[in-house]
Amino acid sequence: ETGVTQTPRHLVMGMTNKKSLKCEQHLGHNAMYWYKQSAKKPLELMFVYSLEERVENNSVPSRFSPECPNSSHLFLHLHTLQPEDSALYLCASAGTSGGGGELFFGEGSRLTVL
Amino acid sequence: AQSVTQLDSQVPVFEEAPVELRCNYSSSVSVYLFWYVQYPNQGLQLLLKYLSGSTLVKGINGFEAEFNKSQTSFHLRKPSVHISDTAEYFCAVTRGDSSYKLIFGSGTRLLVRP
Numbered sequence: 001e002t003g004v005t006q007t008p009r010h011l012v013m014g015m016t017n018k019k020s021l022k023c024e025q026h027l028g029h030n031a032m033y034w035y036k037q038s039a040k041k042p043l044e045l046m047f048v049y050s051l052e053e054r055v056e057n058n059s060v061p062s063r064f065s066p067e068c069p070n071s072s073h074l075f076l077h078l079h080t081l082q083p084e085d086s087a088l089y090l091c092a093s094a095g096t097s098g099g100g101g102e103l104f105f106g107e108g109s110r111l112t113v114l
Numbered sequence: 115a116q117s118v119t120q121l122d123s124q125v126p127v128f129e130e131a132p133v134e135l136r137c138n139y140s141s142s143v144s145v146y147l148f149w150y151v152q153y154p155n156q157g158l159q160l161l162l163k164y165l166s167g168s169t170l171v172k173g174i175n176g177f178e179a180e181f182n183k184s185q186t187s188f189h190l191r192k193p194s195v196h197i198s199d200t201a202e203y204f205c206a207v208t209r210g211d212s213s214y215k216l217i218f219g220s221g222t223r224l225l226v227r228p
Contacts, residue, residue: 004157035218042118043204043218056215090157102148103216105157 003027006091006106014114015081021109023074023091030095032074033103034066037088049074081113116141116207120219128227129197135190135222137179137205147188148206148216149179158204164188175199200226 004025013019025032034046048056049068063085065077074091088110092103119138127133139145146165150158162173169181179190188205205219 006157040123040220042220045215045217048215092158102160102163103150103158105150105159107155107157 004091004093004104004106006089006109008109009107010110010112012112012114013078013081015083017081018077018079020078021076021089021091021111023076023106025072025074025091025093025104027093027095027104029093029104030071031093032068032071033092033094034074034076035090035092037090037108039087043090046076078111081111083113086111086113116145116209116217118205118207118217118219120205120222122222123220124223124225126225126227127195130194132193133191133195133199133224135203135205135224137188137190137219139186139188139205139207141186141207141209143209145207145209147179147181148208149173149177149188149190150204150206150218151175152202152204152221154201161190161203195224195226197226197228199224 007022031050033048036044036046045058046060047066052068063080067075088108090108091106094103117140121136148163149161151161152158161177162171164171164181172178177192179188181188202221202223204221206216208216
């Protein structure tokens with residue numbers, strides 16, 4: 001399998017549930033990203049991991065908890081979410097954490113919070 | 115800090131007509147510029163990028179963009195569009211000093227009509 005794979009593609013959860021989004025990249029990249037895409041809003045950078053260390057946490061509420069156990073895997077743990085957290089969550093990877101590196105995106109996980 | 119403005123939220127055009135999608139950026143430092151495309155129910159895919167050199171950049175699917183430093187613009191063009199070009203297009207910028215932080219515009223929906 002190649003590219004960036006996200007699971008699940010669709011997730012419906014209640015406000016008291018705990019769930020996780022998973023991202024896996026098979027490109028040998030060393031930087032991984034979580035973006036949030038809401039309707040009619042620009043893509044919001046949530047977290048960046050470079051060489052398994054978090055280098056960016058863009059004022060994201062603590063109900064979102066990222067985990068990067070190795071350079072190929074990235075998780076987003078979700079708990080006590082709010083309806084306004086419903087969005088498409090996109091994972092991306094890059095061959096370098098530096099500029100000029102193209103981001104490769106997964107197809108996203110569509111999250112609905114009831 | 116960098117920012118990106120895509121003035122047109124939606125651009126309707128007839129098939130085989132030319133199209134231009136506008137992108138303006140602001141930055142006090144040198145930048146790298148990107149255009150990404152998102153087809154329905156998919157992640158983002160790189161169309162083209164400007165890092166340095168020639169200001170006219172050619173990408174996939176017949177698209178091209180021109181970097182204009184004095185106008186701080188990076189408009190995307192295609193001389194003749196197809197129905198299959200219907201998608202959301204995102205302009206993005208990152209600092210040219212190895213920054214990992216890619217900032218996206220709000221997107222322009224290109225709607226190609228027969």
